[in-house]
Amino acid sequence: MEYFIQFSKAFFIFNLVMGFMYILTWLERKQSALMQDRIGANRADILGFRLLGLFHPLADAIKLFTKEDFIPPGGNRLLHTLAPFVAMFFALISFAVIPFGGIYSLGGYSVSLQVLDLNVGLLFVFATMSMGIYGFVLAGWSSNNNYALLGSVRAASQMISYEITMGATIIGVLMIYETLNLQEMVLAQGETLWGWIPKWGIFLQPLGFILFATAAMAETKRVPFDIPEGESEIIGYFVEYSGMKFGMFLATDFIETVLAAALITTLFLGGWQVPFLGSDGFFFSGELWVALSSVTVMFLQVSAFLLKVSVLCVFMMLVRWTLPRFRWDHLMRLGWTIMLPLSILNILITALILLWIR
């Protein structure tokens, strides 16, 4: 039974992420179309049903699977094949520690809706994100193409620069919640400040939230920060890829978008917490409360998590289709001379306030 619960949780989160990826490829087309007063992809149909263009990702997948898989003659066969798998694996494995629901007692079992209950959950996410760089670097290096190598070098330097900002921003959050376990962090965000403001990261760390969101967007390597791709200049580390291996790099970008949204949700938007919803129902103040069964609460909290992640995904898509691309030196200047000092300032302010309170 333990194994069954564990397996079903992993099954759920894996399919959730893959579903999000599918929807995001559709959303990318449709949302950008609506933002630019267009209609968007709506031609792919099954038996005449177009369903708002939802079959386009399916058509894409079929196309990518049936295309020729080309490995450049001078390239390294093994690494060239391995790279997309490495990139995608490390993007997917990070979801193991993201809590998508609270701890519930179902049929005599205490179920924590988190695949891997790690004490160092946050560090694990950062470790996998850093390992993910290997996928991009290997892709560029094994392609035997100068542009691909340039793209992977840019990817590595960009991700390392912005990971420092991310790590420094996280310290502020850690000082407040005093844990690295993401589930405990979300549980701590269920408390309230002065009785009515939920103790979410965004209210306690507004500067940290902005910095982390920016750095997380930079980690996804999508448009305002798409220097590694730079489709108008160097195409990027996947220039020598074709077929589904190229599709896997694209999918990795979308999975990283979902991961960034899930991380921002978990750290700053209260994870699966619904304001005023405890483990046995809504509790407003004094006499005012609504009792709910455990299953209902679970349903509400998981949907709250999904809603927050979806809204953040839409927001990131909005940013992606609004802002133009940074130039390389502007990107580095933003990362090292603006965001890093600000994040250190954030640590200092948080420390001073915590000292003053205690």
Place this chain on the structure above:
Amino acid sequence: MAIKQVERDLTFRERIYILEILKALRLTARHLFRNLFVHIAHRFGLLRRLRGGVTYQYPEERRPFSPRLRTLHRLTRRQDGSPRCVACMMCETVCPAHCIYIVGGEHPDPQIEKYPVRFDIDLGLCVFCGYCVEACPEDAIRMDTGKLEFSSYSREGLIHDLQELLSRSTTPPKR
């Protein structure tokens, strides 16, 4: 050539980026939600006069053509149905792309000297300049069919012969 330095003084508000980014996001979000609302209303048959996008859904929905637009050629007919063309070779001569090929034959009516035995237009060569229409003394060739799609899987399919050119009719330009 001297380099002209353009001084751009960013105010502090613009320098911290974040407010300007929010302004930009407000603009795009307004378009997004307005169009989303209009599309949802269309699903329920409301607000038909508002458009959710500025684009045309091409094969189903066409832009109105300008009446001057030069589209696929057609040959006009006389009242008795025979081609109006007298095989004078004016269009073949004036054609800058050399895409018209005419073989003339003797017409039974002595009032009309010749008629086209063959009249081929190779659309693979045609540049749609409209000189043939200008040159024609008999108003026999026109480019007002309103058809723009004539793609073909082979080069031979692009050569349109006399019967094909005669069978087309005009489409009055939509306004």
